[in-house]
Amino acid sequence: MQAVTERDALIAALSWQLSMGADEAMLDAPVARTAAPPPGPEAEAKRPPTTPSAPIPLRKVPPAGQLSASLAAGASTLEELRAAMAGFEGSALRETATNFVFSDGVPGAPVMIIGEAPGAEEDRQGKPFVGASGQLLDRMFASIGLSRAENLYITNILPFRPPGNRTPTDAEIALFLPFVLRHVQLAAPRFLVLAGGVSAKGVLQAREGITRLRGRWHEVTVLDGTVFKVLPTWHPAYLLRNPIAKRDAWADLLLLRRNMKDD
Template sequence: APAAAMPATPAAARAAQAAAAAADLPALRDAIAAFDGSALRDTATNLVFADGAPDNRLMLIGEAPGAEEDRLGRPFVGQSGQLLDRMFASIGLRREEGGFYITNILPWRPPGNRTPTDAEINLFLPFVMRHIALARPRHLVLLGGVSAKTLLRAKDGITRLRGRWHRVAVEGLGEVPALATLHPAYLLRTPAAKRDAWTDLLLLRRTLDAEPHES
């Protein structure tokens, strides 16, 4: 029924409205900071919006900020972020040189680093989709199960989704190619999985190399 597509709560409706009204990335950041529809804002220290070069052709999307990210207000700066930077540097993509742009599904740290709830994910999803639309990447990398399952609208877990290109429909951009891969936090807990992550990185590098370079 058509009603199923409507926002489920007044907060979700306000999130969708605020996201759609943001004309650029600074406005989107301000809209997220001002949005009071989630209790996460009350328990977190800092808004974690994004990092890296926003005009990049490559956008990475993770799950949620952790303790270090919450403290510093930047995504992926803790242990998993350091691993991520080493991984992407190994294929020539360095954050400090504008190699990629990175954000999360949630802009606020969940208490105790717990997994985001479906309600929290759905509430902030309009902001994520608007973020992609404004950043205009040519490729997405979805880091971990929360990001991949949310943006691909998939029931499969990350181990089934990873290692191949999917597509994410984004308003104003059409379908953006999206590579699902393992979250670096998972790789810290499961070092044997780094082999799969490396395979994914090589696929990303080959795809980027096959594209014509823009002048």
């Protein structure tokens, strides 16, 4: 019997594969027939060199506090300050308020009053101190010969009403304080009256409450170094709820009148 060579075995195996329907050779790994063929040496030589693309710089948005300080410093008149504050979008209060409340009275008046924030009536009319507390404020200052029609200028710490007339937060006060100090600088009053604890603690940056702060003179320095004489007193809304405190407010008004005469 003739011995079967390796060649004969391979031919027999190939014949069996053909009889089983195998009509092409198989590779160890599948072939991606839809993919483009790899470039040859000539294509590699013609390909331009690639350089890594530079990352796209992110736009740096300054914090709202920095933006309010920058806008305040850039205003050189009260009208410019009003426009800057009206266009300031760094506070969510503008979304819930009806009107922007800037000021009332006579710019350049000898006495400037700073309250806390607009109430419901102030929000409707767009002016500070026009509700019940504003009417009491007018009567109080009329008793020492001052009125918003002639020699008073009035504004608030916040230009927008907080929802539900809630007390302004420390963050809200700090956000608008650069505008307030610039407002004082541009209005240039001889005396500054801070109505209520929020206004007094915010402008004076004091830890004491209005009970300890009122009844005596303080000083505040604004951006250009100008020093203003400051008198904290009760807010008229507090006096409406606590009429007995009106005697303290009257004492504060007499102190203001004496200093106005002596100045």
